[in-house]
Amino acid sequence: xxxxxxxxxxxxxxxxxxxxxxxxxxxxxxxxxxxxxxxxxxxxxxxxxxxxxxxxxxxxxxxxxxxxxxxxxxxxxxxxxxxxxxxxxxxxxxxxxxxxxxxxxxxxxxxxxxxxxxxxxxxxxxxxxxxxxxxxxxxxxxxxxxxxxxxxxxxxxxxxxxxxxxxxxxxxxxxxxxxxxxxxxxxxxxxxxxxxxxxxxxxxxxxxxxxxxxxxxxxxxxxxxxxxxxxxxxxxxxxxxxxxxxxxxxxxxxxxxxxxxxxxxxxxxxxxxxxxxxxxxxxxxxxxxxxxxxxxxxxxxxxxxxxxxxxxxxxxxxxxxxxxxxxxxxxxxxxxxxxxxxx
Numbered sequence: 001x002x003x004x005x006x007x008x009x010x011x012x013x014x015x016x017x018x019x020x021x022x023x024x025x026x027x028x029x030x031x032x033x034x035x036x037x038x039x040x041x042x043x044x045x046x047x048x049x050x051x052x053x054x055x056x057x058x059x060x061x062x063x064x065x066x067x068x069x070x071x072x073x074x075x076x077x078x079x080x081x082x083x084x085x086x087x088x089x090x091x092x093x094x095x096x097x098x099x100x101x102x103x104x105x106x107x108x109x110x111x112x113x114x115x116x117x118x119x120x121x122x123x124x125x126x127x128x129x130x131x132x133x134x135x136x137x138x139x140x141x142x143x144x145x146x147x148x149x150x151x152x153x154x155x156x157x158x159x160x161x162x163x164x165x166x167x168x169x170x171x172x173x174x175x176x177x178x179x180x181x182x183x184x185x186x187x188x189x190x191x192x193x194x195x196x197x198x199x200x201x202x203x204x205x206x207x208x209x210x211x212x213x214x215x216x217x218x219x220x221x222x223x224x225x226x227x228x229x230x231x232x233x234x235x236x237x238x239x240x241x242x243x244x245x246x247x248x249x250x251x252x253x254x255x256x257x258x259x260x261x262x263x264x265x266x267x268x269x270x271x272x273x274x275x276x277x278x279x280x281x282x283x284x285x286x287x288x289x290x291x292x293x294x295x296x297x298x299x300x301x302x303x304x305x306x307x308x309x310x311x312x313x314x315x316x317x318x319x320x321x322x323x324x325x326x327x328x329x330x331x332x333x334x335x336x337x338x339x340x341x342x343x
Contacts, residue, residue, distance in 0.1 A: 008080040015225035016084060018086050021059075021218040026077040028057055028216070033076040033100060040104045043173055044112075048203030053111035054211040057218050059228060061094065061103060063110040069210040070107035074218055076100070088229045090306045102170065106152055109169030110162070115207035118198065119162065127166075127194045129161035136160070142290060146186040149179075244330050245304060246293035251322045252310035272302045275320050284325050297330045 008016065008025070028034050041052040054069030057077065063070040076094055077079035085092040092101045118124050119131040135158065148157035148164060149171045156165035168191045171179050183189045184226075221231040227316065252268040266274075276298050312319055 008078055011080070013084065013087070016080070017229065018224055020224050021221035023075070024074060024078075024081075024218060026057060026074060026216070026218070028055060028072070028077065031077050033072050033094070035073070036097065036100045037097065037104045040101060040108055040173070044108065047199060049112065049199065050176070050204055051115055051207045051211060053108055053115075054214055056214040057216045059218070059221075063114075066097065066114065066209070067214070068111050068115045068209050069214065070111060071217065084225070086224065102152060105170035105173050106166050108173065109166035109210075111187065112169060113165055113320055113326065115209050115211070116205070117208050118165070121198075123194065124165070124199075126159075127191055127248065128164045131161060131162050133161060144291065147153065149188050149192070150182065164191070165195075166190055172196060174201070177312060178278050243333070244326065245308065247326050247329075248305060248308065248310060251268070251313075251319060252305065252308075252322075253313040254268055254310045255311045265312040266316075268305035268308075269302050270310065271312055271316070271319065272298060272305060272323065274304075274325070279320075279324055279327050282324055283331055287328065287331060289331060293329050297327055301327070301330065 011019075033270075038052075044052065045183070054067075056069070056071050057074055058071035061071065062071050073085075075085040075092055075096065081210070082092045082095050086095075094103050113119055125131070142155070145155070145158065148155065149168050150159065151167045151170050156251045157164045167229060168188070171183075179192050180189075183192055211271055212291055248268065255267070272279075276295070278293050280294045283289075283294045283297075288295075
């Protein structure tokens with residue numbers, strides 16, 4: 001007998017994109033993402049924190065104010081939906097074990113902050129800054145800064161005091177002693193010590209705000225997957241032509257090219273990812289721009305390389321040299337056209 005969930009595997013993309021969210025046969029209970037979240041919550045219990053954040057299914061990861069919990073994206077509830085997410089968005093955030101655990105720890109930090117109203121403490125504001133500071137539409141991060149822990153991508157701890165706390169909490173929760181060794185010579189160590197002290201004080205303490213059950217938001221949504229992805233792809237400019245596509249095509253070649261079929265040739269996206277740190281350092285200092293700006297350029301180039309399905313066509317050293325010049329040109333172009341970024 002074919003179940004509704006197994007029928008998803010049999011649907012071609014064209015049919016699946018016509019399915020409404022409210023018709024998706026998804027259950028959080030027993031799912032892989034629930035199991036991964038519960039393993040993080042078990043770590044909370046082991047530290048003496050007496051609550052578990054609530055989970056529910058939505059279109060994306062998010063943690064609303066005044067709610068002790070967070071939403072997980074629908075695609076993590078079924079392998080077929082993960083494949084569709086990767087096809088439509090080029091990646092499926094949280095699909096791998098390590099990435100899922102990292103995000104859940106971060107979101108759990110927000111839940112702990114909310115449950116115990118930590119952001120109202122004077123010490124919180126002294127250590128992390130004002131939680132009432134407006135969230136920026138963009139931010140320039142310092143990749144070399146040791147004032148912040150490094151957990152999620154893009155130096156997210158630097159974006160806002162509340163995110164700084166969540167990232168610091170995530171690092172603290174991951175291991176009892178690992179953070180002491182890694183961060184002992186960093187100014188961020190003081191933040192970790194503050195979190196460690198606060199969490200010790202909260203052992204066996206009842207939270208001020210209790211978790212409450214939240215319904216699967218998707219059950220009330222009549223939007224189709226097609227409508228969802230059309231909006232999401234437009235927001236992230238997945239289908240937009242990039243001004244540097246021509247340069248990428250001169251460095252790499254389509255995956256059906258002769259050279260790309262040679263043994264050992266990598267995909268362009270994989271090569272860019274492998275040399276990302278080196279390219280960032282090689283570009284940022286000579287141009288005198290924040291490393292974060294260069295990293296955003298590299299993210300865009302990786303994305304376009306995936307969309308164009310490019311592969312290495314020349315020896316790696318020659319390719320990296322050409323890519324380095326492209327990254328410099330792209331960085332200069334972007335900062336000249338953005339009044340928020342320094343040149």
